[in-house]
Every structure is written in structure tokens, then in C-alpha cells.
Amino acid sequence: MSNGLQRSKDLAAYFGKTLNNIQEDCYKDFFDKFDEQQWANILKACIGRCKFFPTIAELNEMFHPKEDEKDLANEMAGTIFECAPKFGMYNAYEAAQFLGPEAWRAVELFGGWQELCMSDSDQRATLRAQLRDICKSVLSIKKRNPVNAEKLPMQFQKNNVYKLYEQLKQYSNNLKGISNDH
Secondary structure, three states, X not given: OOHHHHHHHHHHHHOOOOOOHHHHHHHHHHHOOOOHHHHHHHHHHXXXXXXXXXXXXXXXXXXXXXXXXXXXXXXHHHHHHHHHHHHXXXXXXXXXXXXXXXXXXXXXXXXXXXXXXXXXXXXXXXXXXXXXXXXXHHHHHHHHOHHHHHHOOOOOOOOHHHHHHHHHHHHHHHHHHHHHHO
């Protein structure tokens, strides 16, 4: 008998549950992943938290908790605020590449990269809270509609800032070509 199978039978016996063959196989596969110390932690947690024999989904949640949307939004807002001085007002394209589509969508909803960079530092706490709430909304939309999550707009090709950036780069290259000719 494998460790996983014995563990599943032991846990079931503690809760007064009898497992059928299919359930035994599922729990065996699940419990085979854990060493003795991890198994002891699982057993303690189940005895302390569970009133009934836990499902595999409940066990997974116990030991691999889902990331809280509020925590993710806080982290995203913090990263965005840290990027503002790092990239500066005129490097929106690089900032967007660094932040990714979800965070950049939050920046767009906030009012845009320049608006964020020019925001009053005295109002930083308020602005961060507003940005956190926007990030929560973006994450919520992504969670509700994961199929269209990649379609969160990242509009640089259509954005005037990007066009201006490309034009300035081309102009700079043209000037270099002219100065090399003379």
C-alpha cells in the first residue's frame, strides 16, 4: 500500500468516512505528493479546521490559498507608482512594456501616463488609493472574463504619444544623416 493510500484511509477513518475505490485513487494521488512533515501539517490542519472530511479542493485551498484581489491590486498600484519616477513622463512606451497590459489599463483609466507622472506628490496617498481601486476593477474584469483578458487595450500604435515618439526618433535619425553628409 502506498503512503498516499494509507494517508487517505487514515484521514477518512478519523472523520468516520468510508472512501470508494475512485475516491481512494484521487486522494492517494493527492497525498503521494507530500513528505512526512507536510503530511503531519495537513493532518493537524484538518483536525483543527475541518468539521467534516475535506474534499481535495478544500485541501488545496488550505495549503495553496488564492491570492486576494485586494492584495494584487495593492501590489499593482505600488508597482505603477514606483515606475513613474523610474521611467519618467516621456517614456510611456517603455513603462507600458514593463508594467504589462493589466497595469497599463489601470494607468489609462487613471488618466494616462503623463497625468500619473505629473500628479501632485502631496496627494500621493489619495492617488494611490484611487489607482488601487482602478486596479481592483481591472483585475475583477479579467477574472470575470478571462477569455478577453488579452484584449485589455494597450493602444500605443494608435496613441499620439507613441506616434510622437516615433516621429522624434525618425527626425533625430534624419538629423544625424544630414550632419554626416556635411
